[in-house]
Amino acid sequence: MQIPYLFPTFLMLHLTALVLMAGTTLVDYLSYASLWKSLGQGERPTVLINMMDKLPRVIGIGAAMLILTGIGMMILTHGVFGEQIWFRIKFGLVILVILNGLLIGRQQGVKLRRILDNSEPDLTGEVHKVKSRLGRFHLTQLLLFLLIIFLSVFKFN
Numbered sequence: 001m002q003i004p005y006l007f008p009t010f011l012m013l014h015l016t017a018l019v020l021m022a023g024t025t026l027v028d029y030l031s032y033a034s035l036w037k038s039l040g041q042g043e044r045p046t047v048l049i050n051m052m053d054k055l056p057r058v059i060g061i062g063a064a065m066l067i068l069t070g071i072g073m074m075i076l077t078h079g080v081f082g083e084q085i086w087f088r089i090k091f092g093l094v095i096l097v098i099l100n101g102l103l104i105g106r107q108q109g110v111k112l113r114r115i116l117d118n119s120e121p122d123l124t125g126e127v128h129k130v131k132s133r134l135g136r137f138h139l140t141q142l143l144l145f146l147l148i149i150f151l152s153v154f155k156f157n
């Protein structure tokens, strides 16, 4: 049985999830830029840090929604995209987004909060290393999003 408008509904939710995940990643990047500025001045911006602690959950909800709606569209199209080159590359890049998020973004975020809980706010030593790793993490994530969107829209084969 075919349910009318199910595919466009999944696609709409897929794009909403993309906005949620990629947009929040950008907000995360901008928030870190403010955090580095405050730490450089020897300040600990508690309100900003509390707000930043909520972002990974929003990114996670976006990621889960992207994957579920993506799988939904695959089922509705009987996996036809799975045979196309653009989709295989896209899938590989999606795995990279997830791995980069879990192995670099999350770990470095947790590490930074542990350092800040145990020392005075500054931008030297270990914090400096975390700062450059997180900078590379955000740049990689945003570039991967751009590449995935490019592949999804042009669908070259």
Ligand code: HEM
Pocket: 011, 014, 018, 066, 067, 069, 070, 071, 073, 074, 081, 094, 097, 145, 148, 149, 152, 153
């Ligand atoms: C970071 C993750 C992802 C991003 C940024 C993303 C982005 C996009 C975009 C922008 C489109 C719209 C293309 C268009 O309408 O022209 C799209 C469509 C689609 N995506 Fe994703 N996607 C992601 C993850 C996934 C995953 C994990 C799957 C499958 C498991 C998937 C399956 C699909 C399918 C089947 C379409 C419909 C293609 C069509 O009929 O136009 N996506 N995606």
